[in-house]
Amino acid sequence: MSAIAPPILFLLFISFLGGRAQQITLGSSLSPTTPPTSWPSPSGLFKFGFYRQDTGFAIAIWLVGNESDTVVWTANRDDGLLSSNAKLQLTKDGSLLVQTEQGKEMPIADTTEASSASMLDSGNFVLYSKNSSVIWQSFDRPTDTILGGQRLSSEQQLISGSSRTNHSSGRFCLRMQGDGNLVLYPVNTLITPRDAYWASNTYGRPVTYFYLNDTGNLAFGNSSGVNYMYRGVSSAKINAIYRATLESDGIFRLYAHYEGVSSLEWEALDNTCKVKGFCGFNSYCTFNDDKPYCLCLPGFNYTDQNDMTLGCRRNFSESQCRGGKENAVLYYISEMESISWNDINLPLLSKRMPKEECSLSCLEDCNCAAASYKDGTCFMYELPLKYIIRDTSSTMMAFIKVGNKSLNHSNDTYGPEPSPILTTSISITSNKAIVKIVCLTLGFSLFLCSSIAVSIHLIYKIQVLKYKRLLDIGELGLTEEVTLRTFSYNELSRATNHFKEELGKGSFGAVYKGTLYRGRRVIAVKRLEKLVEEGEREFQAEMQAIGRTHHRNLVRLLGYCSEGSKRLLVYEYMSNGSLAKLLFGATRRLYWDERVRIALDIARGILYLHEECEAPIIHCDIKPENILMDEFWTAKISDFGLAKLLMPDQTRTFTGVRGTRGYLAPEWQKNTPISVKADVYSYGIVLLEILCCRKNLDVNVSEPEQILLASWVYKCFVAGELHKLVLGEDADKNVLENMVKVALWCIQDEPVLRPTMKSVIFMMEGITEVSIPPSPTDISLWALTTFPAS
Incomplete structure (x- = not known):
C-alpha cells in the first residue's frame, strides 16, 4: 500500500513552529516550585519539566489542556517522586540530569555531549550536538504514549501507567514484535499467545515499526516507508494533536486534542473485562452500571480492600484436607453460571464427564481449587485462578471449592455427625425420675469413655507391632515432613x-x-x-527428593506404598512419553519453537531443584529419557532415584559415581566434591541434543567429525556455520547462536566456569548477554571414558 502523507499545510505549520523552537542553552535549570518550573514548546502546547504528582514531583512532558493536562512521557518513571528541593539541569558539560534533595545526580538522557536542547510542538524533547544534529530525543524512548510522527520500533513496547494520576509502570504492555504483530499482554508473563488479549493480526508482514502520523492514522512501516495502514480517524482535524496511549486499564486508545478539548477516536477493546489481568488472582470481572468491577470468587477475600483489582486470597485453611469422600465434611462446592474462563494454567484434569461428577471430583481432590465445565468437558485447576469473566452469553459453569466456615481451624475433630439418641417422652414429676436419668447418663458416658480408651490402646499396640515389623524389614528413613498419600498394595494392584x-x-x-x-x-x-537394598535405596531417594517438591516442570509424586517388602511409587501420568522418544524416535521432528520451549521448561525444573527447594537437590541423572511430556506437551523432570540431597548450608558433597554415561560431568571421574554444576553439565549435553535432534554420540552420521555432537557443534560455532546443525529448518539464527553459546558454557570442564541454572535461564531468555565461550577442553578424551563402547 502507499504511504500515508499528512496535509501539506499541516506539515508547513509544524515545520514553522519547530523551526523557531526556543533553544535551551547549557547551564539552564528548572525548579519544582520556583519559576521557571518547565520549558514550553514554541506554541505552549507542550511543556517539559516538573509535573506535580500526588505528594511530589516527576520529570515529564505534558500536553497543556483547558481543564487538565495530559502527561505523554515520564522520565525515570519507577525511581520514585522528587521533592520540592530537586533541581533539573542541562549542565555546562552537556548532561541532562536531575539533582535530588540529598545531592544525588540522576541522568535523564544517556548522553553527555549535548550543546543545546528544545521542546518541540510535536511533543518531542530533543538534545542537539555542536553541529545541531539530534543526539537524543524522547520520541525514541516512549513510556505509555506515542504522538503524531512517533514510532514504536520492533521489540519496543509501551508500558501502561499504574493509574490515571500515577505514571509509574503499570500492569500492561503493548509490544511491537519482531514478527510484525502488535500485541497487548499483562506484564510479568511469559509473553506467549496464551497471555495475549489483543493483537493487530499483522504478523508475517514486512514491517519493522508501528507509527502514528500527524493526521491520526495508525500504520505499520519499514525502512522503505509506511506501507500498511491499520486504522484511520473518521475525519482528520486540521491542527489537531493526536496521541495513542496504553491506559492503566490495559486498553490501547487513540485520542484527538483540538482547541483544548479531547475526543476518543478509537480503542482496541470496548470491554475492559476482556483485558487479561485487569482483575487479579482468584477474582472475576463483571460490570456494575456499565463499569468494570472486580469481585472475589466464593471463599476468597480481597488482598487489598483499597484496590480491588489486585486480586483475592483464601479465607479458609486447607491444612485439614484428607481427600476422597471425607472432604464433604470440610468443604462444599459453590456453583457459578455464565462464566468465561481463559486461565492459561495447565489443568490438573481434562476429561469428559457429567456435570455432577465434575463437581464431585474437585471436591474430593485436595489439589483442586476450582473446576470449569462446558460442553461435557471438565477442567480442574489449582491456585492461583485467573482470567475469569462473568459473561451472560457464556454456557460455561464454574465449581469453586469453599471451606466450611462453621468449622474451627484448630480444635475440631472432623467426622460424621453423631446420630440423635431416640428417647421416649418422659414426664418428669419427681426427684426420683431425675436421679434415674442422671445415673443412666453417667453410666452411658463412663461406658463410652472406657470403650474409647480400650480402642486407643489396641490401635496403639497394633501400630507399634507394625512399626517393629517394618524395622525388621528395613528402616524407611523418611522425614516427618514428607506428607504424601499412602496406598495399600491391593489398592494399587486394582488401580493398575x-x-x-x-x-x-x-x-x-x-x-x-x-x-x-x-x-x-x-x-x-x-x-x-x-535387589532389596538397591530397591530400598531407590525408594528412599525418590521419597526424600521429591516428596515435598511441587513445580510445573517436575513430575509430581502423588503417593507411595510401603507394605512389607513391597515398595511402590505413584506419579501423575505423562501421556506423551519421554523427550528421548520425541527427539530420536519420532517420525515428525519437533518444531524449532517447541524445542526452545522444552529447553526452557527443563531449565526451570532444574533451577527449582538447585535453588528453590528447602534443601538443594542434585538430580545426578539429567538425560532425555528422564524428561517426560504431559498431555499439554509441558516438559517435566522425572526419576529421582539417583538424586543427592544437600544440607541447607552445603554447596558440595562427596558421593559415588551416579548417572548415565554420556551425560556425566568430568568431576565424577576426578574424585572431587560434586555440586549442582554436575547437573548443569548434563543439561548442556541435553540442550545440544534438543537443538540438533540427535544423540551426543552417533556413529551412523555421514561425516566422521560429526560423530561426537559437542565437538562438532563447537567447530560449527567457531566457523560461523551453525546453520548446518538445523538444515532445512526455519530456526531463528540469533536464538540458535545464543542457545549454542549457553550449551557450550554449560559443558565446560571446570565447574566454576559453568553458569548457574538461573544464569542459564536469563541468557536463554535474552535478559543477560552471552559472552563467547572457550572450547570445552578434552571433549574427545572425555567422550571415550564416558560413552559405552560401540
Missing part, C-alpha cells in the same frame, strides 16, 4: 488392573498405567523389583 499395562522398564523395576477415583485420574505406578 493387576499391573497389566506396562509403560516402561528401568534399572530398578517397571512402570505401569493405572487409574484412581473410578477412572477419573490416570496415574503411573513404579514398582521397585530389583
